[in-house]
Amino acid sequence: MECARRLGWALNTVKRYARAEKAEDLLRPPRYGICLVDAHRDLVQRRLADKTPVTRILAEIREHGYSGSANLLVRYINQGRADPQRVVPTPRRLVSWIMSRPTDLPDHTRRHLHDLLTSCREMSTLAARVREFATILTQRRGQDLTEWVTTVRLDTLPGFDSYLNGLLKDWDAVVAGLTLPFSNGPTEGVNTKIKYLKRQMYGRAGFSLLRKRILLSQ
Structure with a gap:
């Protein structure tokens, strides 16, 4: 807190700098909003892979209904938004995407998440298991928890063992919480x-x- 007071910075900012092992750890990917090019991202990505000139890409996407300017397309490409491997979300943002209902995500975010998951088998498996657990939780299907735990054990996903061990330590309470309509919310x-x-x-x-x-x- 003394460092934050002397620097005039927020305490969380000072902590973030203190935790960083290198300067790259402090870089945060930009959060882009919805863009007119998003609807044609897959086409733009394919044409860039074929080394097609931007002018031809612009003409082609306009045939498919693009109504934006050439500068918008160029900026979109320069920002790397047409290539999902270049714009990688922070771990916290990626977790929020996986934890959200796919129907609640914007179209461009849903496509970006799909690209990231399909590029890594472990990530795809992780997302599937999270959504299965969400179904058990929201639909109160505690009877399916045993099968879910067995499946996750076989997946051997890193970081899941401690979570599963925590469930097993209080198994009866966990199953009851995922089955009964009662809650300690009040x-x-x-x-x-x-x-x-x-x-x-x-x-x-x-x-x-x-x-x-x-x-x-x-």
């Missing part, structure tokens, strides 16, 4: 509200006032 909500009130009053009031606020908030 209790956790009350705990969160109490912590919020406590942090609001920290250093400003005593326990008696905190107690009154908690009782009045119920």
Whole structure:
């Protein structure tokens, strides 16, 4: 915190710099929005692989309905957005894509994720297992958990052993949570509200006032 105070930076920024082993670790890929070229990305990618001039690519995608400018296409290509191997998302963003429903992702993100997964067998298997577990969770199919664990064990995916061991340590509770309609959500909500009130009053009031606020908030 002293470093953050002296530099005038946010604490998380200082931590990110401290954790980085080399300068490249600090680089973050840009987050691009939806573009008119996205609908023709596969065609542009194929033509670039054939070393087709940009002017011919522009004419061809315009025949397929592209209504943007030539500068937009050139910028799209220079940014590497036509090549999924060049624009690699951060691990955190890739995890968020895999954890999301495919139908909730924009078309260009869904295509990008598909390209990344098909280029790596382990990643494709990982995404499949995550989505299977999401189905078990959302549809309360706890009876399928044993088969899912067995399948994941056979996949020998790195990093999964500790997660599976954690499930096995409290197996009955996990199966019940994935099967029964009951939830401890209301209790956790009350705990969160109490912590919020406590942090609001920290250093400003005593326990008696905190107690009154908690009782009045119920």
